Amino acid sequence: PNVAACLNNLAFLYYAQGRYDEAEPLYVQALEITKHRLGEKHLNVAACLNNLGLLYYAKGRYDEAEPLYVQALEITKHWLGEDHPDVATSLNNLAGFYNVQGRYDEAEPLYVQALEITKHRLGEDHPDVATSLNNLAGIYESQERYDEAEPLYVQALEITKHRLGEDHPDVAQSLNNLGFLYNSQGRCDEAEPLYVQALEMRKKLLGENHPDVAQSRNNLAALYQSMGRYDQAEPLYQQALEIAERTLGSNHPDTVNIRKNLESLRDIKR
Known part of the structure; x- marks a missing residue:
C-alpha cells in the first residue's frame, strides 16, 4: 500500500x-x-x-469515469454510512458526470445531498461546502436558473477567500464561475474584472501551460467577442487553443469547443 x-x-x-x-x-x-x-x-x-x-x-472520457464513480460511491457508503464527507465527495463526482451530460434531473438531488452532508459534518464555513455550493450553482446556471445560482456562487467565493486566502486556485475557480454567470446574463461589465482576475491568478499559481489557464483565456475571449471587441478576443482564443491542444489533446471536448469559438470569431471578422 x-x-x-x-x-x-x-x-x-x-x-x-x-x-x-x-x-x-x-x-x-x-x-x-x-x-x-x-x-x-x-x-x-x-x-x-x-x-x-x-x-x-x-x-473528457466520461463513459469510463461513470462506473468508477458509481463503484467508489457504493464502497464508501458500505464502510462509512450515508452521512460521511467522503460519501459527499463521491456524490459530487457522480453528479458532475451527470451534469456534463445534461442529465440535470439525476445530478441535482446528488448535489443537494452532498451539500447537506458537508454542511452537517464539516460546518457551514468549510472549503468543501464552497465546492458543493459551486457545483449546485453550476447546475442551476446550466438550466438558466440564474437567480438561484448567483447567491450560491457568491457564498462559495466568500467561503473560499475566507478559508483559503485571496490567492488560491479555488478562489480563481469561484471568480471564473461568477464571471461566467454574469456573462450568461449579459452583465459584461461585471463579468470582465472577475475573468481578468481569475486569469492572472491562474497564470501565477498554475503556470501558463495549464488547462485552467486555457479555460480562462477562452472565457475572457468569449466575453470580448460578445462585446464586439474582436481584436482582443482572437489572440486569447488562439493562446487557449494552443494550451488545450498541448495539454488535453486535439479531440478533447474543451479543445474542440475552443477551436469552434476561434473559427466562429474568424467567420465574423471576414
Whole structure:
C-alpha cells in the first residue's frame, strides 16, 4: 500500500499540473496494487477509483469515469454510512458526470445531498461546502436558473477567500464561475474584472501551460467577442487553443469547443 500511496501522490501532482497523460498510468497502477493487497472492496480502493474517475473526467472520457464513480460511491457508503464527507465527495463526482451530460434531473438531488452532508459534518464555513455550493450553482446556471445560482456562487467565493486566502486556485475557480454567470446574463461589465482576475491568478499559481489557464483565456475571449471587441478576443482564443491542444489533446471536448469559438470569431471578422 505504501507504493500505491506514492504512486497516487505523484499522479496527483501531475494531475494538478494538467499533465494528464503522465498521471494516468500511475493512477491505474496504484488501483491495481491496492486491489491486490487490500481487496476489491477496501476504502483505499474507493479513493483510487475516485482519483482515476476524476482523471478520465478531466480528459473528457466520461463513459469510463461513470462506473468508477458509481463503484467508489457504493464502497464508501458500505464502510462509512450515508452521512460521511467522503460519501459527499463521491456524490459530487457522480453528479458532475451527470451534469456534463445534461442529465440535470439525476445530478441535482446528488448535489443537494452532498451539500447537506458537508454542511452537517464539516460546518457551514468549510472549503468543501464552497465546492458543493459551486457545483449546485453550476447546475442551476446550466438550466438558466440564474437567480438561484448567483447567491450560491457568491457564498462559495466568500467561503473560499475566507478559508483559503485571496490567492488560491479555488478562489480563481469561484471568480471564473461568477464571471461566467454574469456573462450568461449579459452583465459584461461585471463579468470582465472577475475573468481578468481569475486569469492572472491562474497564470501565477498554475503556470501558463495549464488547462485552467486555457479555460480562462477562452472565457475572457468569449466575453470580448460578445462585446464586439474582436481584436482582443482572437489572440486569447488562439493562446487557449494552443494550451488545450498541448495539454488535453486535439479531440478533447474543451479543445474542440475552443477551436469552434476561434473559427466562429474568424467567420465574423471576414
